[in-house]
Amino acid sequence: MKKIAVCYKWVLDDTDIRVNEKSRDLDLDKSKPKINEYDRNGLAVGVKLKEASGAELFGLTCGVDTEPSAKDALSRGPDVVYYLSDPAMAQADSTVNSKVLAGMVRSLSDIDVVICSESSSDDYAQQVGPRLGALLGYPVVSYVSAVALDGDTLVLERKLEEGAEHVKVKAPVVVVVSPDACEAPIPSVKNILGAKKKPANALNLSGIGLGAEAVKPLLSVQSVKAPQTDRKAINLMADGASVSEAVAKLVKQLSTEGIL
Numbered sequence: 097m098k099k100i101a102v103c104y105k106w107v108l109d110d111t112d113i114r115v116n117e118k119s120r121d122l123d124l125d126k127s128k129p130k131i132n133e134y135d136r137n138g139l140a141v142g143v144k145l146k147e148a149s150g151a152e153l154f155g156l157t158c159g160v161d162t163e164p165s166a167k168d169a170l171s172r173g174p175d176v177v178y179y180l181s182d183p184a185m186a187q188a189d190s191t192v193n194s195k196v197l198a199g200m201v202r203s204l205s206d207i208d209v210v211i212c213s214e215s216s217s218d219d220y221a222q223q224v225g226p227r228l229g230a231l232l233g234y235p236v237v238s239y240v241s242a243v244a245l246d247g248d249t250l251v252l253e254r255k256l257e258e259g260a261e262h263v264k265v266k267a268p269v270v271v272v273v274s275p276d277a278c279e280a281p282i283p284s285v286k287n288i289l290g291a292k293k294k295p296a297n298a299l300n301l302s303g304i305g306l307g308a309e310a311v312k313p314l315l316s317v318q319s320v321k322a323p324q325t326d327r328k329a330i331n332l333m334a335d336g337a338s339v340s341e342a343v344a345k346l347v348k349q350l351s352t353e354g355i356l
Contacts, residue, residue: 097248097267101154101204102142102174102211103197103228104135106165107218115322122320129161131168134213136280141243141273142211143173148245154178154204158196160186166296171283178204180299182311189313190219194227196311199304201232208267209250210234214274225272237263238272 112127131139139155146153155174157165159181166177178200185192201207210232212225229236241260242253254261255274283291301311330349332342350356 097145097149097151097208097245099154099204099207100142100145100149100151100209100211101156101201101207102135102139103156103224104139104165104169104213105132105193105216105218106130106157106159106162107132107216110217120321120324122322129164131165131172132213132216132218133280134215134217134275136172137275137278138211138213138273139169139172139174140278140280141271144243144278145209145211145245146173146175151208152176154207156197156200158182158185158193158200159188163296163298167288167291168283170291170294170296171287172280173287174294176294177296178299179296180301180304182301184301184308184311187313187317188311189315190221190223190227191314192311194224194231195306196301196304197224197228198231199301199306200299201228203299203304208269210268210270212270212272214239214272225270229270232268232270234268234270235265236270236272237265240271240273241276243271243273243277 106129108124108127109130114123114126116123142153145151153174155169155177157169157179160183162179162181166179169177180196180200185196201210210228212228215222225238226236237252237254239254239256240252241255244251248266250265250269250271252263252265252271254263301307332345347356
């Protein structure tokens with residue numbers, strides 16, 4: 097195993113997103129971009145495999161204004177980051193992201209393992225990993241909760257609803273990891289400073305063999321609204337009511353509404 101690539105997405109920080117209570121529209125003005133939380137775990141898995149195999153570790157990302165992501169990504173362990181930034185990807189869906197990432201992987205030649213996280217915090221479509229494997233012609237192992245290396249063979253644990261499955265697979269392969277596959281550490285000051293000395297290389301669509309048609313999304317997002325929540329906010333212990341009185345009120349309320 098000589099080359100490992102971890103795909104990550106540059107997304108808006110959802111903790112800074114505000115909601116207009118009347119229209120339920122999202123206010124993104126104060127939301128700054130960050131590396132998708134799930135992809136931080138993917139980068140940690142990549143570092144673990146790099147240390148076990150001695151392979152070169154690449155970070156790959158695509159989208160709009162992705163260049164600033166490189167420093168943060170490099171502080172998390174990759175030897176080099178390749179980023180593709182193009183305004184044409186402003187409305188990119190899973191199909192577009194998969195095509196572009198596949199082109200980036202091919203441009204680097206002989207990538208043995210491609211690591212993706214299970215999803216992104218913005219769309220949460222859970223499609224890029226499997227689509228990427230199909231485009232590359234690599235087998236895909238999803239829902240991976242633990243990764244180990246035995247010689248040149250990957251030993252993977254898949255967490256399923258009714259237990260766990262253990263899989264052995266050789267490269268090339270796309271591995272889709274869950275957040276518990278590896279804890280994502282906070283970069284140390286040393287790693288942050290060291291990231292400045294690592295290379296971050298820009299790619300473009302034509303350089304990976306794609307034209308404007310390839311980045312036209314198949315899905316069109318008409319609007320994004322916050323979910324509507326109607327709460328009665330009934331205080332059962334108002335006026336100093338005891339627990340037993342509150343329980344009696346709750347039973348009466350639920351009975352009135354036909355729930356009990």
